Amino acid sequence: MSGLKREGDHVHRLEALRGATPQQPHDARAIAALAANPGCTRRALMDGAGIDKDAAARHLGFPAPFGQSPFAITRGNVFEALVKADGCAELLRMLRELLGLPVAEVSYHDVENVGAHLRHAHTRALIDRAASEGRDAGTLYDHPLLSMEIAGHTAYLEPDVVAFQLGGRFHIVEIKSFAVIDGQADPSAVAAAARQAAVYVLALRTLLEELGHDPAKVSHDVVLVCPENFANRPVATLVDVRRQLAVLRRQLTRMTTLDRLLEGLPDDLSFDLRPDDDGRPTRPVAELADALHRTTARYAPDCLSACDLCFFCRDEARQEGASDLLGRQVRDELGGVASVAEALGLADGTRDPAEGQEEIARLLRNAERLRRECLT
Amino acid sequence: MSLLTSLARLRALDEGIAQPVATVRHCHLSDRPMVFIPLKLSGESAAPLAAMLGTDRDRPRLLVVTQPRNRDLRFAWAAELAGVLLPYVESFLNDTETVERRNADPYERALDAPQIVVPNLTGVAFTRLLGRSTRFRRSDGPYPVPEAVPLLGRWLTYLGERAAYPGSSLVLAATEELGRHWASGQSSLEDANLAALLGWITTGPGDEAEDPLIWPPAGPATDPGFDAEVLAPAIESGSAERITEALRTQVEPTWRLMWQAVDLLAALPAGPSVTQRWEQDRGSFSGMAVHLAEGAPPQPRRDGAVTAAAKLARMERAQAAYDVQRAYDDPLVMAEYRLTGEAFAGEVAETVPDHTEGEGRSRKLRPLVVIKTDDPVRLPPGTSLGTPQRRGQGAELVEAGEGLVTVKITKGMGRGKVAAPGAVPEVGERVCYTSLTDDFQGSPALPEAEATPWTHGGPPHDYVPDDEDAQEEWS
Amino acid sequence: MTASPEQAVGPEEVIRRVLADLPRHRGVVVDSPPGAGKSTLVVRAAAHLAATGEPLMIVAQTNEQVDDLVARICDKHPHLTVGRLSASGYIPPLRMLELPGARVGTRIQDLGDPDIVIATADKWAWIGDRVWPWAIVDEAYQMRSDKLLRIAGLFERALFVGDPGQLDPFSIVDGDRWSGLSWDPLQSAVSVLLRHNPDLPVHRLPVSWRLPASAAPVVSRAFYPFTGFRSGTEHGDRWLELSTGGMGTVHDRALEEAARSGWALLELPNRHTVRTDGEAVQAVALLAERLLQRGALAGSEQGERPVTADRIAVGAAHRDQVAAIRAAGLPPEITVDTANRLQGREYDVTIVLHPLSGRRDATAFHLESGRLCVLASRHRHACVVVARAGIAELLDAHPSAEPVQLGVPVKFPDGWEANQSVLEHLARHRV
Amino acid sequence: MSDRLDDLERRIDELRAGVRKAMRVRDGATARVLRAELRSAERAWDALVSGERQPGPAADQPRLVTVREQVHQGLRLLGATAQPRLVVAVGDAFFGGTVRSGQLTSLRRDEERSFRSSPFGRPYYLCAALTDRLSPARGLLTLSTWPLERRVVGPLSPRVDFLTCAIAVAEHCGEHFPEEPQEDEADDGRATRLLVRMARNIPGATDGALGPPDPVRVVEAARAELRVHADRDTRDRAELAERAAAQLGEVSRLFGAATLSTIKKENAK
Secondary structure: OHHHHHHHHHHHHHHHHHOOOOOOOOOHHHHHHHHOOOOOHHHHHHHHHOOOHHHHHHHOOOOOOOOOOHHHHHHHHHHHHHHHHHHHHHHHHHHHHHHOOOOOOOOEEEHHHOOHHHHHHHHHHHHHHHHOOOOOOOOEEEOOOEEEEEOOEEEEEOOOEEEEEEOOEEEEEEEOOOOEEOOEOOHHHHHHHHHHHHHHHHHHHHHHHHOOOOHHHEOOEEEEEEEEOOOOOEEEEEEEOHHHHHHHHHHHHHHHOOHHHHHOOOOOOOOOOOEOOOOOEOOOHHHHHHHHHOOOOOOOHHHHHOOOOHHHHHHHHHHHOEHHHHOHHHHHHOOOOOEHHHHHHHHHOOOOOOOOOHHHHHHHHHHHHHHHHHHO | OOHHHHHHHHHHHHHOOOEEOOOOEOOOOOOOOEEEEEEEOOOOOOOEEEEEEEOOOOOOEEEEOOOOOOHHHHHHHHHHHHHHHHHHHHOOOOOEEEEEEOOEEEEEEEOOOOOEEEOOHHHHHHHHHHHHHHOOOOOOOOOOOOOHHHHHHHHHHHHHHHHOOOOOOOEEEHHHHHHHHEEOOOOHHHHOOHHHHHHHHHOOOOHHHHOOOOOOOOOOOOOHHHHHHHHHHHHHHOOHHHHHHHHHHHHHHHHHHHHHHHHHHHOOOEOOOHHHHHHHHHHHHHHHHHHHHOOOOOOOOOOOHHHHHHHHHHHHHHHHHHHHHHHHHOHHHHHHHHHOOOEEEEEEEEEEOOOEEOOHHHOEEOOEEEEEEOOOOOOOOOOEEEOOOOOOOEEEEEEEEOOEEEEEEEEOOOOOOOOOOOOOOOOOOEEEEEOOOOOOOOOOOOOOHHHOOHHHOOOOOOOOOOHHHHHOOOO | OEEOOOOOOOHHHHHHHHHHHHHHOOEEEEEOOOOOOHHHHHHHHHHHHHHOOOOEEEEEOOHHHHHHHHHHHHHHOOOOOEEEEOOOOOOOOHHHHHOOOEEEEOOHHHHOOOOEEEEEHHHHOOOOOOOEEEEEEOOOOOOEHHHHHHHHHHEEEEEEEEOOOOOOOOOOOOOHHHOOOOOOOOOEHHHHHHHHOOOOEEEEOOEEOOOOOOOHHHHHHHHOOOOOOEEOOOEOOEEEEEOOOOOOOHHHHHHHHHHHHOEEEEEEOOOOOOOOOHHHHHHHHHHHHHHHHOOEEEEEOOEEEEOOHHHEEEEEOOHHHHHHHHHOOOOOOOEEEEHHHHOOOOEEEEEEEOOOOOOOOOOHHHHOHHHHHHHOOOEEEEEEEEEEOOHHHHHHOOOOOOOOOOOOOOOOOOHHHHHHHHHHHHHOOEO | OHHHHHHHHHHHHHHHHHHHHHHHOOOHHHHHHHHHHHHHHHHHHHHHHOOOOOOOOOOOOOOOOOHHHHHHHHHHHHOOOEOHHHHHHHHHHHHOOOOOHHHHOOHHHHHHHHHHHOOOOOOOOEEEEEOOOOOEEEEEEEEOOOOHHHHEOOOOHHHHHHHHHHHHHHHHHHHHOOOOHHHOOOOOOHHHHHHHHHHOOOOOOOOOOOOOOOHHHHHHHHHHHHHHHHHHHHHHHHHHHHHHHHHOOHHHHHHOOOOOHHHHHHHHO
């Protein structure tokens, strides 16, 4: 079909955008983040081209405000180790309690026992064997390596554990170190975990399909394992990720329809960081900044917790005096009025409403009148 | 957030300085608030690291877990915290007043109550967690902790809960209160950064507010960079002094900001209804004290069906009242309702003080007032109205149009043939009327917990905190 | 929950099963999609239970619903005596006072001893120290579980009837603290009931008598993806006729399209606007006006009748939009209201201002599937939607980062999907 | 002296700021240099405030028994392949052990080196368990003196070994602290905590009540589950041991072989 060709040269175009910069491999978190701000062309293009946004941001002098405390990292590793200790003894207990896993089902495969380069093939083989219900189908698969096609590139994904034989279905096991206290956990943390797990579910389903098995063998209920209350003792909860799966599918289809965005681009546009031998970007900052400015971003304060480029885009929004700075709600309230100066001009009456701005102008003037009346 | 606030934010952004969105203070401010800045260990749910607290801005107490990896020290820390907070809380219990109640026994209400001021909402949440992690502890049994710890837990739990109660001032989150009174030129998300918000209100914005080297986060989470480069090595060194000093550098700047926030709020005159809401806080506080004195068990892990429904009803009632009172107290808040046409203000153009309705015995005095207003009135005739100028009074909208609104006063103008003096506004007086009124009838009774119906799972097994709660290791 | 596959079964059969289940279970739940004869069922069940000689209480959510039920029962079953409990402020409509079997009072004692006592949930909450062997709870999905908690002590067994697709109950305060609890007071009465009594039978009325053949599949697909329902009428059983000719304006063409196909999307140029988008408001008003001017006739199994103002409703998402539309000078007989207040009502033709029209970002409020469901399922003949172009793009750009609460069952349909599905259908009727 | 302190503190603050700035832009080199300076400054500061006393947990008491010997001791008690963290926990609980898991990372390599230089020069070696592809299993310790069957791991072996270890721990508790473990001086509850941790993951090992589980009950429960897996696990191990004996040389029989052949076979199908 003709789609193939278009597919082909837009992959080509994306590589041009990336230039000499090595492709930034997507991990589950990155894929899950695709849904964070789908309206943002700048981000869509950079993700599509596989540019390391974090590196770009740092090079531009706007390092992302994210960072993880060593304590958090250690805590995470320690907890995962605890859950997996002694042939996943803790995990088995929880699966037995939560999903009624039969006592006989304890077989454990550590996929990482094979060389790194073979992990994916080995995972494939083991999952295939399990799905075809062959003798000694395993129960727990530790450190499996799944894959997924993103915009013409293969992303490798590492779920914590895949559990099988809970009624003949595969369950993704996601181990997180945020606490579940009296049955509740930080909703945004759970949401993030659910989005990430959804990526694994989709990848595993795709794998089963390729192997000619029923993808429905992968449950949409993932097993979320967290520390309970203030103790170290792990507790498992089932999380239904059907919604996250739907969103993910949507975003992945969008990725393949980048053409629309690519067509609009000037041919000479490139996000290349021109890394030197030890990977340091050498491209003149002004030049890179200019290249980015030529693509439209859709900045919202929510980006501050989701996108590596947030400070760069916020700065841009400040330069433009865009009302986006104040948040989606304000922006929406102002109807068509995008700039701060414009809005205030309408409020003061120093600027005449353009076609279609009559109402917002009236509202703003009224608001201004009331504020003056109350403050003087 | 209304267009009025949005406009204020735009203005702030343009002028580079925050704009007022309130003309009076809507929270109570204690003479000696307890400023409380907790820090927690990253990656843990409620592992305390340090707290700076006190009622005297010049003499902050710094409590530190000098070896954060050592769990026993965490409880020692909790005990220290109790040593500061409990005396403060209990100092308000002695002076009380007797309150008479309709069809209920009179009760003793504290004349004043404690007020904890934390930097932000996450600070409130951490306070609640701290309460949760300490209230079930036992001073006896397998994993004993100092006496004061479980008691502290119950108070912190109570205060954390109360913080979610609309209009309550027992616990204040600085960023929230500031945000209620000033509109910055940044998004509400960014307002959660105390340094940034205060910057907007005082000197104008600056990026250093987001630089953890200049303004460390106001907690409870610490800056990852600090964790990696300062705290971790300090912990490795095992030197208590070093850990203490390291943490001091992280809370001290916030300590100064907190008192700056307190001063800013104190500079605003209190709204008329603030006293009334504080009275409820005092009542609630005394109630909790009695509860404890009677030796009631610690608050359960989660609300039962009946408790939940009762709390929800109280909170909804409080929210509604809070909204109305703020509007009545503050023309700038009322302006939001005038903008949407639920209120209008203007000059009295004409009055008919002796206007009456009905004949003979059922003849009623219904003074008419005609107001000239520029506000868009979106209220149908017959809407019952209230007015901040004469709070006891009730009125009804007769007709509206061409910038003229006619209302008739229906109650609160006196019993006589003619309206009581001052009951009917004079021509030329500025008045404001709104459909927003604070008359709610109480909510109907709920069943007793033990009478919880089958639709809601039937009577609960009454909750006995077991050793499980008490011995839960604290990691 | 025993979900019997009843899409296949006829409505009569379902009602029979429901009545048969009543004595067997403490509670019976009936899901009723828009216009699937919920009130008919309530009236039938009421008579059925009253016939046993045991007293019955009926709970509805609003005074209108109560009055409506009283009228229906007295009309269908004149031999039954019905007591209408009301708050002191309530003024009964004339038709109520004319009903022979009905009696109105503020206290149980005032009602004599009727076969059936009807009141709103709020009123019932004030009634104590008496237990009815039977209760029927109407609009149970719109009832918050804390209301049910207040009145559940009044009855031994109950029939819960409602529409799961409409708007969920809400609160002005944040109730996260209770999320995940099986008795979360902010959940609907039915979801709490079923979480504690998972074995109660749940029936579904399979046929919508209100929605025409042109609408039932659309609404079913978008808002009832798993259960589904069908229309009680065939294409051609319902028709809408504009007796006077049009002038070829977009508004006229929109009405003609609606008359022809049951749906029309009057699309205005893509622009971000304030909520009270003047152009859109004007368009809505004009449509209503023209509909009257062109003397629309609605034909159905109930015969042919003119579409008078009282048979037309205009729906919007926000109160200020409603106010703006009212201000645009519509005949007062035309109902103009928000989705919340249009729940459970029925008209011949509805004109809807799309919740997402002119928005730049969709909020959870705008995307709530129940809101659109109510607006798109009030009509017997046709629904005209007014919207600015660009909703598709808005949905496409919508960031999805909804928080996830542990232990809270995921609700379907997802608002995004539902909006998408409806939009796809409307696109085929764009003028 | 206090000025000295002030200077130091100022210096330290500068350095810290410097390091964190460098880290934010991922300038590792600069960060390293500054860090070095910072550490020495901090040490000086410590010295000043806390007199000459040098604190720090690193001041660990002289070890009487070598790490090697302690691990040996632990493994002998457990009697089955185990993860370092478990071996360490056992040492902690019963031998007042001083080993930290970290110290075990290099252990296996050293053992292999020493074996290669002088085979069987030592009475025992600490070696890796062998996976089903006869390669060294990640993070599983065994003793060279054990028969191959015990040193290989089939799919069920991790569970079987865990249960075996649990039995060993329970029995040891039973013998050494017959009643109320945490009363015992030598132990201060470490053994009990270990037993609790293991018992809660074995069906029926605890009666749900709190307090230390009854060792006897733990042993019974573990044996009961063991019976479910025993046959198949023994079969698997025997088959593996056979292959190992047939395919592996002296060294790799103890320390495992890096083999890919098995993978090739899988890909073939």
